[in-house]
Amino acid sequence: METGALPVALINKRRVLDNICRMQERARCSGASFRPHFKTHQSLEIGEWFRDLDIQSITVSSPAMAQFFMANGWDDCLIALPMHAGAVPVYNELAPSRNLELLTDSVVAVQAVDQALQQRVGLWIEVDAGYQRTGVPFHNLPALIELACVIEESTHFELRGLLIHAGQSYSCKGKEALADLFADQMRRLNTMRTALVEAGFDNVRISYGDTPCCSGLDSLTGVDELRPGNFVFYDLMQENIGACEEADIALAVSCPVIGVYPERSQVLIHGGAVHFSKESLTYDSGLTIFGKVVENQLNGWGNPLSGCYLRGMSQEHGVIEGTEDWVKQQKVGGVVTILPVHSCLTMNLLRPDFIEVG
Amino acid sequence: METGALPVALINKRRVLDNICRMQERARCSGASFRPHFKTHQSLEIGEWFRDLDIQSITVSSPAMAQFFMANGWDDCLIALPMHAGAVPVYNELAPSRNLELLTDSVVAVQAVDQALQQRVGLWIEVDAGYQRTGVPFHNLPALIELACVIEESTHFELRGLLIHAGQSYSCKGKEALADLFADQMRRLNTMRTALVEAGFDNVRISYGDTPCCSGLDSLTGVDELRPGNFVFYDLMQENIGACEEADIALAVSCPVIGVYPERSQVLIHGGAVHFSKESLTYDSGLTIFGKVVENQLNGWGNPLSGCYLRGMSQEHGVIEGTEDWVKQQKVGGVVTILPVHSCLTMNLLRPDFIEVG
Numbered sequence: 001m002e003t004g005a006l007p008v009a010l011i012n013k014r015r016v017l018d019n020i021c022r023m024q025e026r027a028r029c030s031g032a033s034f035r036p037h038f039k040t041h042q043s044l045e046i047g048e049w050f051r052d053l054d055i056q057s058i059t060v061s062s063p064a065m066a067q068f069f070m071a072n073g074w075d076d077c078l079i080a081l082p083m084h085a086g087a088v089p090v091y092n093e094l095a096p097s098r099n100l101e102l103l104t105d106s107v108v109a110v111q112a113v114d115q116a117l118q119q120r121v122g123l124w125i126e127v128d129a130g131y132q133r134t135g136v137p138f139h140n141l142p143a144l145i146e147l148a149c150v151i152e153e154s155t156h157f158e159l160r161g162l163l164i165h166a167g168q169s170y171s172c173k174g175k176e177a178l179a180d181l182f183a184d185q186m187r188r189l190n191t192m193r194t195a196l197v198e199a200g201f202d203n204v205r206i207s208y209g210d211t212p213c214c215s216g217l218d219s220l221t222g223v224d225e226l227r228p229g230n231f232v233f234y235d236l237m238q239e240n241i242g243a244c245e246e247a248d249i250a251l252a253v254s255c256p257v258i259g260v261y262p263e264r265s266q267v268l269i270h271g272g273a274v275h276f277s278k279e280s281l282t283y284d285s286g287l288t289i290f291g292k293v294v295e296n297q298l299n300g301w302g303n304p305l306s307g308c309y310l311r312g313m314s315q316e317h318g319v320i321e322g323t324e325d326w327v328k329q330q331k332v333g334g335v336v337t338i339l340p341v342h343s344c345l346t347m348n349l350l351r352p353d354f355i356e357v358g
Numbered sequence: 359m360e361t362g363a364l365p366v367a368l369i370n371k372r373r374v375l376d377n378i379c380r381m382q383e384r385a386r387c388s389g390a391s392f393r394p395h396f397k398t399h400q401s402l403e404i405g406e407w408f409r410d411l412d413i414q415s416i417t418v419s420s421p422a423m424a425q426f427f428m429a430n431g432w433d434d435c436l437i438a439l440p441m442h443a444g445a446v447p448v449y450n451e452l453a454p455s456r457n458l459e460l461l462t463d464s465v466v467a468v469q470a471v472d473q474a475l476q477q478r479v480g481l482w483i484e485v486d487a488g489y490q491r492t493g494v495p496f497h498n499l500p501a502l503i504e505l506a507c508v509i510e511e512s513t514h515f516e517l518r519g520l521l522i523h524a525g526q527s528y529s530c531k532g533k534e535a536l537a538d539l540f541a542d543q544m545r546r547l548n549t550m551r552t553a554l555v556e557a558g559f560d561n562v563r564i565s566y567g568d569t570p571c572c573s574g575l576d577s578l579t580g581v582d583e584l585r586p587g588n589f590v591f592y593d594l595m596q597e598n599i600g601a602c603e604e605a606d607i608a609l610a611v612s613c614p615v616i617g618v619y620p621e622r623s624q625v626l627i628h629g630g631a632v633h634f635s636k637e638s639l640t641y642d643s644g645l646t647i648f649g650k651v652v653e654n655q656l657n658g659w660g661n662p663l664s665g666c667y668l669r670g671m672s673q674e675h676g677v678i679e680g681t682e683d684w685v686k687q688q689k690v691g692g693v694v695t696i697l698p699v700h701s702c703l704t705m706n707l708l709r710p711d712f713i714e715v716g
Contacts (some may be wrong), residue, residue: 003444004443004444004445005421005445005448006420006422006445007423007448039674048640061673061674062364062628062674063363063364064364071454074431080521080619081616081628081674081675082616082626082690083616084614084615084616084628084690084691085362085691086361086362086691086692086693087362087363087364087614088471089363102458105617106617106618106690108618108689108691109690109691109692112691113365113691118707132619132622132624132673133675134616134617134626134675135624135676167672172669203371217582225390254385255440256444256445258439258440258441258442258450258492259440259463259464259492260464260466261490264490268393268440268491270439270442271638273635273703274703276637277631277635277636278635278637279631279636299581309490314491314525315397315419315702315706316397316419316420316439317439317491317492331466332440332442332464332466332467332470333442333444333466333467333470333471334444335444344673345631345632345636345673348632348673349707
């Protein structure tokens with residue numbers, strides 16, 4: 001794979017390693033174990049970069065992703081999607097001689113999956129961080145205790161603790177907001193943990209997940225396990241939240257130029273919804289973008305080019321609005337490098353053919 | 359692949375064949391050849407369904423997709439993305455002993471690609487349908503003639519004609535609006551064709567592409583080639599435009615239920631941005647959706663369930679807002695079937711594991 005023929009992901013390995021080491025150190029300082037989420041890269045090769053840093057435990061976002069990584073030597077894996085009876089064949093395939101962990105918020109699911117499981121697995125109780133996706137609500141201590149009791153009575157589950165993904169951190173701006181959110185989440189989680197301990201449950205660990213909180217705070221005291229994912233690459237969304245600097249972003253996309261239109265200050269690229277997805281970012285200024293143009297460099301990319309943004313897309317085409325000067329310099333057949341809004345969805349589309357740069 | 363473990367595409371083959379036959383017949387009645395766009399399904403198996411109906415010529419949306427299909431016996435292929443010098447190695451790989459066709463709106467691209475090509479290829483002039491993505495604007499007859507002359511003078515290109523994708527049909531509502539758009543496009547295209555003929559160019563064909571116009575009109579008089587893609591499956595967007603009936607939609611997605619929340623009338627499914635993409639549809643009522651829930655059936659799906667919509671999503675999770683009664687009937691571990699907003703992006707993510715139903 002070379003740049004120029006097709007859109008291709010560029011990955012700056014040095015930045016990836018820096019991002020991993022920084023997060024690993026933050027987990028260590030917080031007294032937490034580290035179970036990074038591999039949904040962001042979904043790559044065996046990048047997985048090896050983690051392994052070289054002595055990371056053995058991972059999180060994935062689907063049973064299929066667990067199959068992929070566990071078939072390739074990752075023997076300690078949490079599937080961070082509520083378990084359900086339909087996926088039991090996968091759980092049974094994966095659990096023997098490995099540490100498979102699942103999560104749930106449902107008595108019905110515990111009973112149904114327990115009946116069909118053939119092996120013991122670890123089970124986390126998912127807590128709703130307050131934005132009502134999945135999980136037991138903070139206030140519902142009776143439901144929490146009931147669920148823990150059903151897990152305790154089951155044949156195949158071993159209760160690991162409380163797991164949360166504070167997804168509302170994606171609407172935060174800056175470290176103070178992230179710190180406030182984290183403190184609030186931990187206060188509520190500790191209330192839940194205390195209720196469980198008082199009901200006789202031991203070793204109730206707390207697993208904490210979102211990249212903004214895990215990146216924006218110097219320490220995450222009280223957390224027993226850290227499972228962020230996006231931090232491996234970061235992206236424009238994380239930069240806008242304040243979870244990273246632009247210089248930490250480790251994934252860019254090289255896109256062929258397919259049209260140059262100085263009369264409307266636009267450059268068209270081969271790079272659309274099947275490469276970036278349709279995730280957009282709206283800045284406080286009201287500007288909505290799908291990506292930001294950065295300087296091309298021989299072995300990677302440089303600084304963002306002021307006033308040049310990916311502003312629209314269809315399936316394969318991307319529309320860049322640029323400055324008059326920049327547009328005039330572009331040529332059909334050239335290449336433009338773009339920082340994506342959301343690296344997880346971009347890498348999901350562009351893996352496994354990436355180019356290592358930097 | 360079975361339903362229940364993972365999100366999986368269900369494809370109703372009878373509807374697919376009906377959709378293909380109807381479009382093939384419309385091309386025949388319009389006196390146009392038929393070059394369906396394979397970007398929607400991207401499947402060799404579904405390609406064979408076309409081949410069984412005696413369809414030999416195809417359109418694809420990228421050099422990589424041309425490699426995929428041409429390596430599998432499709433010897434007459436148009437790459438409907440502006441050509442550029444970076445992709446010449448792919449063009450040179452594909453062109454020998456086959457009919458490869460490209461498109462352009464750029465003198466720079468013609469000159470650069472011509473220099474590096476090793477074979478003769480067919481070349482279309484892309485016309486900007488008026489929404490300023492790519493193409494020569496209707497009014498710019500001097501640019502059109504100049505481009506045609508550069509193509510004529512080239513070593514490797516054979517001018518095929520004028521190619522258009524009237525993407526603004528996606529904002530139309532109903533057959534009358536589509537007919538008005540088509541008539542306007544054809545009037546302008548014919549002005550361009552006349553200018554080319556007067557400048558001495560022969561055999562200037564017109565290639566017309568978007569699914570709404572190709573589906574919504576009984577006949578497309580004046581068109582020489584039809585290249586719609588989405589019609590093979592259709593989707594909620596096309597239904598909303600009036601290009602199809604709900605009963606024509608041939609692709610649905612079966613998603614495991616991972617959470618049931620009667621207190622907020624929501625069901626959570628395993629089915630998110632990595633399965634549906636983030637394409638949404640806003641109805642005139644103001645309701646924005648990512649999909650519509652349909653009745654589960656043993657070998658496919660039934661009617662839409664009133665008031666049950668996919669309303670939100672993250673990477674793997676989908677949030678369905680449903681009626682009180684319907685939500686109460688759902689169970690973690692069950693399955694929900696969803697009609698997607700945009701079948702091209704959904705199939706791009708869910709291929710190649712689909713289940714044939716119906």
